[in-house]
Amino acid sequence: MARILIIDDEPNIRTMMKLALQHVGHTVNTAADGQDGLDKYGNGEDWDLVLLDQRMPGLEGLAVLKQIRFYNSRARVVMVTAFGTVDLAVEAMKAGATDFLRKPFTAEILRGAVTGALLFDNTGSPSGAETGSTGPTFGMTTINGYRIEFHPGAGMRIQYDLGFQFNVSRPDGESRQCTVVISPVVMELVKAELDCETPPGGSRFWQALCEESLANYVYQNADFPPDNLLRIDDLTMGLRRYVQAITAPVSA
Numbered sequence: 001m002a003r004i005l006i007i008d009d010e011p012n013i014r015t016m017m018k019l020a021l022q023h024v025g026h027t028v029n030t031a032a033d034g035q036d037g038l039d040k041y042g043n044g045e046d047w048d049l050v051l052l053d054q055r056m057p058g059l060e061g062l063a064v065l066k067q068i069r070f071y072n073s074r075a076r077v078v079m080v081t082a083f084g085t086v087d088l089a090v091e092a093m094k095a096g097a098t099d100f101l102r103k104p105f106t107a108e109i110l111r112g113a114v115t116g117a118l119l120f121d122n123t124g125s126p127s128g129a130e131t132g133s134t135g136p137t138f139g140m141t142t143i144n145g146y147r148i149e150f151h152p153g154a155g156m157r158i159q160y161d162l163g164f165q166f167n168v169s170r171p172d173g174e175s176r177q178c179t180v181v182i183s184p185v186v187m188e189l190v191k192a193e194l195d196c197e198t199p200p201g202g203s204r205f206w207q208a209l210c211e212e213s214l215a216n217y218v219y220q221n222a223d224f225p226p227d228n229l230l231r232i233d234d235l236t237m238g239l240r241r242y243v244q245a246i247t248a249p250v251s252a
Contacts, residue, residue, distance in 0.1 A: 001025040002048040002118055007037030007064060008080065009056040013103075017051060020107035021114060034059025044072030049117055051101070054081035062092060069096040078117050099142040102219050109144055109222045112171035116145035119171075143215055144222035145171040150211050155203050160184050161231075164210045168224060176224055180210035182232040189235040193243050212242050 004026050008014045014030045021028050031037035033056050041047060050068060054061035061079055068075050079092050082103035092100070101113045142148070149167040156163050163181040190209070191197060199205040213232050217225055232239070 001027065002114070003027045003046060004049045004051065004114065005029055005031065005037065005041060005047050006051045007031045007034065007056075007061075008051070008053040009033050010053070013053075016107070017110060020110050023107075024111060026114070033057060034061070034064040037064055038067055041068055041071065044068065044075050048076065049114060050075065050077045051080055051114075052077050054079055062095060065092060065095045065097060076117050078113055099145065100219060101144055102222070105144070105222070112145035112222070113142075114145070115171040116142050116147060143218045146218045146222065148211075148215060148218060150207070155206060162187065162206055164207045166211070166214055168214075168218070170224070176228050178214065178225055178228045178230065180214050180225075180230045180232065182206060182210060182213075186232050186235050186239075190239075190243055193235070193240065209239065209242070213239065 001024075004021055006014055006017050006028060008017070008030070009032055011032075014032070018028045018030055029040060031040050035058060037050075037052070038059075041050065052061045052064055052068075056064075061081070065077055065079065068077055073096075075096070076098045077096065078099040078101050079097045080101045080103060099113055099117045101110065105113075147169040149169075156165075158179075158181055161181040161183055163179050165177055165179050167175060168178045169175040187206070191199065194200075201208070210230075210232065214225070214230055216238060217230055235243075
């Protein structure tokens with residue numbers, strides 16, 4: 001069983017998480033804010049895992065995450081947030097987050113995320129979100145305890161749709177190959193949003209868009225897509241913001 005530190009400013013959330021994890025044998029301590037968490041974390045040798053809330057008074061989660069990784073480059077840290085965005089995911093992964101846990105969550109999802117994070121072999125390098133002309137992409141990430149592996153490669157045509165395949169593993173070890181397909185209508189809407197016929201990065205751009213949709217589905221549902229298939233039939237506000245983030249000018 002693991003030694004777990006919970007850093008969250010909401011007393012009810014801290015209590016629920018502590019009881020759910022103690023119930024399966026983990027040793028748990030809690031901290032009420034970022035500074036309290038850093039004080040209790042120390043050099044990290046007493047902890048196997050940190051559950052870290054993002055929105056807290058004083059030091060926010062990302063600032064605490066960076067300090068924890070400074071003290072211990074091999075630290076396993078699960079970011080807990082109800083306000084997940086692509087930008088937050090990219091920044092947190094660069095800072096070394098192991099997983100993302102979406103509020104609200106059940107005790108089962110919490111324990112699954114903890115199991116997945118404890119199985120994560122943290123070599124000391126950040127998880128490695130990349131940014132570029134195709135936008136934020138992840139070679140591998142873990143969300144709600146589900147490990148998603150993104151493999152580079154050309155897409156496949158499924159009738160008129162463009163599809164990409166990904167390996168998704170849940171905390172109990174079950175692994176499935178999931179397909180994400182994007183419809184021609186959405187592709188045309190994205191091209192109009194970008195004001196170009198060929199998006200930056202070509203096929204890799206569309207794969208990045210499918211990556212984002214799959215990661216968001218797992219973030220929202222903590223489950224495999226139905227029939228292991230996820231269709232992108234609409235340019236949602238979330239995807240529109242994603243596309244806009246790609247084309248936004250980079251500040252010096």
